[in-house]
Amino acid sequence: xxxxxxxxxxxxxxxxxxxxxxxxxxxxxxxxxxxxxxxxxxxxxxxxxxxxxxxxxxxxxxxxxxxxxxxxxxxxxxxxxxxxxxxxxxxxxxxxxxxxxxxxxxxxxxxxxxxxxxxxxxxxxxxxxxxxxxxxxxxxxxxxxxxxxxxxxxxxxxxxxxxxxxxxxxxxxxxxxxxxxxxxxxxxxxxxxxxxxxxxxxxxxxxxxxxxxxxxxxxxxxx
Amino acid sequence: xxxxxxxxxxxxxxxxxxxxxxxxxxxxxxxxxxxxxxxxxxxxxxxxxxxxxxxxxxxxxxxxxxxxxxxxxxxxxxxxxxxxxxxxxxxxxxxxxxxxxxxxxxxxxxxxxxxxxxxxxxxxxxxxxxxxxxxxxxxxxxxxxxxxxxxxxxxxxxxxxxxxxxxxxxxxxxxxxxxxxxxxxxxxxxxxxxxxxxxxxxxxxxxxxxxxxxxxxxxxxxx
DNA sequence: AAAAGTATTTTTGTATCCACGTATTATCAA
DNA sequence: TTGATAATACGTGGATACAAAAATACTTTT
Numbered sequence: 001x002x003x004x005x006x007x008x009x010x011x012x013x014x015x016x017x018x019x020x021x022x023x024x025x026x027x028x029x030x031x032x033x034x035x036x037x038x039x040x041x042x043x044x045x046x047x048x049x050x051x052x053x054x055x056x057x058x059x060x061x062x063x064x065x066x067x068x069x070x071x072x073x074x075x076x077x078x079x080x081x082x083x084x085x086x087x088x089x090x091x092x093x094x095x096x097x098x099x100x101x102x103x104x105x106x107x108x109x110x111x112x113x114x115x116x117x118x119x120x121x122x123x124x125x126x127x128x129x130x131x132x133x134x135x136x137x138x139x140x141x142x143x144x145x146x147x148x149x150x151x152x153x154x155x156x157x158x159x160x161x162x163x164x165x166x167x168x169x170x171x172x173x174x175x176x177x178x179x180x181x182x183x184x185x186x187x188x189x190x191x192x193x194x195x196x197x198x199x200x201x202x203x204x205x206x207x208x209x210x211x212x213x214x215x216x217x218x219x220x221x222x223x
Numbered sequence: 224x225x226x227x228x229x230x231x232x233x234x235x236x237x238x239x240x241x242x243x244x245x246x247x248x249x250x251x252x253x254x255x256x257x258x259x260x261x262x263x264x265x266x267x268x269x270x271x272x273x274x275x276x277x278x279x280x281x282x283x284x285x286x287x288x289x290x291x292x293x294x295x296x297x298x299x300x301x302x303x304x305x306x307x308x309x310x311x312x313x314x315x316x317x318x319x320x321x322x323x324x325x326x327x328x329x330x331x332x333x334x335x336x337x338x339x340x341x342x343x344x345x346x347x348x349x350x351x352x353x354x355x356x357x358x359x360x361x362x363x364x365x366x367x368x369x370x371x372x373x374x375x376x377x378x379x380x381x382x383x384x385x386x387x388x389x390x391x392x393x394x395x396x397x398x399x400x401x402x403x404x405x406x407x408x409x410x411x412x413x414x415x416x417x418x419x420x421x422x423x424x425x426x427x428x429x430x431x432x433x434x435x436x437x438x439x440x441x442x443x444x445x446x
Numbered sequence: 447a448a449a450a451g452t453a454t455t456t457t458t459g460t461a462t463c464c465a466c467g468t469a470t471t472a473t474c475a476a
Numbered sequence: 477t478t479g480a481t482a483a484t485a486c487g488t489g490g491a492t493a494c495a496a497a498a499a500t501a502c503t504t505t506t
Contacts (some may be wrong), residue, residue: 055489056279073467152307156379157409238490273490294457295458298456379492
């Protein structure tokens with residue numbers, strides 16, 4: 001459904017799980033802005049539960065880097081500085097580089113065509129101006145990661161995508177460069193097709209690092 | 224003090240923080256074995272607090288991959304399969320590879336000597352049979368990571384070291400190969416000295432990947 | 447002995463209460 | 477008017493008691 005990365009099995013809803021998903025979704029969609037305070041009672045009331053599971057969810061969200069939890073000062077939405085954004089893209093580059101490298105032996109012609117279909121859907125979403133583009137884009141990267149068959153790797157990359165999703169959304173809204181993106185992603189598929197693992201790794205790394213500066217333009221250098 | 228990685232500022236002790244550190248430390252030292260159940264009330268009694276902060280700490284520990292939290296079935300200590308161990312070393316290899324690459328421009332002769340002193344202390348600890356060796360080893364890797372000046376990268380690598388620490392300990396206890404390790408780490412310093420970023424990255428990757436199979440021998444193929 | 451139903455224990459979540467730290471506002475002096 | 481200080485309101489962190497749901501253990505019956 002909403003998750004581009006199929007990392008979490010997402011069955012059986014404990015209250016804490018529900019709170020975690022609820023707030024994470026709101027954060028991904030940019031409903032809360034960096035610096036906003038999250039009051040446990042308010043959120044608990046929104047979903048109809050008590051404060052405790054919400055506070056437990058806060059711990060996980062803090063662990064994910066989505067919020068900051070300061071003693072006696074509550075829970076505030078985390079914002080990324082330009083430096084932090086670059087850092088995340090550096091980490092993504094090596095992690096997703098590893099993912100393609102590991103994905104290659106497991107990838108056949110059928111998969112290539114699947115990826116190309118995903119790319120088309122991504123471009124269509126981009127042309128229609130739908131912010132679905134961000135979800136499709138995540139789906140593309142998520143698909144390749146999934147091919148690596150490395151659960152922990154997939155999980156880590158997924159977590160990073162969640163953190164940058166709000167910034168991807170404002171980036172997409174303010175500027176539409178979906179077709180330059182299209183070329184880059186097509187290059188990734190081509191590299192995968194080439195059968196050269198190290199080359200594919202390099203292409204993925206370059207692709208990810210090249211998008212960082214564009215995204216950084218839309219993040220204010222303050223805070 | 225105990226943390227080889229200087230990631231967490233570790234001031235101001237909220238109850239949850241205390242519980243988190245307490246259990247994490249116990250897990251790192253291998254006081255609990257994989258599969259052991261952690262009962263919130265027992266741990267709460269140990270440190271003299273109520274169950275609530277302990278449960279919150281569990282969420283973070285689960286997020287770190289140290290415990291598994293299954294709905295209605297409580298908290299059990301996570302164990303690593305051989306596959307998972309290999310996966311963590313794959314991730315470490317690219318992450319710490321990135322770290323050395325980024326560390327290089329910031330590293331001067333003084334640092335090289337610091338690292339060599341660390342290496343000596345590591346070897347001395349290894350020869351005396353002290354399991355301090357594991358801590359020193361973490362310190363060595365942690366120092367290089369710190370030189371990268373990337374907080375999130377340092378944090379992620381640190382988290383992985385915490386997960387594998389219990390296995391490093393049993394590995395060290397059962398077999399003493401501290402001097403083959405010495406050579407490898409000296410090679411890392413030499414690569415750093417060379418000034419060739421990509422070469423240093425590769426050396427670090429190879430070093431980490433080479434230790435995985437040795438460690439894996441000491442992990443029983445069952446969970 | 448196997449199956450079904452019952453009881454007990456454990457986990458999970460709720461509700462309520464209090465102490466303490468933080469932030470805001472109000473008051474007062476320069 | 478401005479700046480410093482005191483009073484106050486608020487939210488967080490934590491404790492405790494309680495209720496409900498699920499899992500496990502234990503009967504009892506056939």
